[in-house]
Amino acid sequence: MTREPLSWTIEFFTTVRGTSPVLEYLDGLQAGERAKVHYHLRLLHEFGINLREPYASPLEGHRPLWELRPGPIRLFYFTHKGRRFIILHAFRKKRQETPRRHIETAERRMAEFLEGEK
Numbered sequence: 001m002t003r004e005p006l007s008w009t010i011e012f013f014t015t016v017r018g019t020s021p022v023l024e025y026l027d028g029l030q031a032g033e034r035a036k037v038h039y040h041l042r043l044l045h046e047f048g049i050n051l052r053e054p055y056a057s058p059l060e061g062h063r064p065l066w067e068l069r070p071g072p073i074r075l076f077y078f079t080h081k082g083r084r085f086i087i088l089h090a091f092r093k094k095r096q097e098t099p100r101r102h103i104e105t106a107e108r109r110m111a112e113f114l115e116g117e118k
Helices: 021-027 031-050 100-117
Strands: 009-012 056-058 066-068 073-080 084-092
Touching (some): 021 084, 031 073, 031 084, 084 100
Parallel strands (some): 009 084
Antiparallel strands (some): 056 066, 073 084
């Protein structure tokens, strides 16, 4: 008897006002880019923490943050209890180095999310 692997849940950061900046950003993408993001999210859902490059990689120097990499779009996320991924921030990467403000946004949202869990 084969056993189905347990899938992961993907959640999007939501502000205290109930909006999701990540979903708002993704809704503004062209259809082809949205499809690519959706494909990468399905891979993350299916493979979980085993998903690696070129699809996902840890954000060096900023653990526990990871980045999902659908083309030039980047989604920062972290793993959370209960086999959950929390998607914190999304943006279009234009340079080799990730601008610090995007990392700071993800870190701030992670802290806000974790504070709300208490």
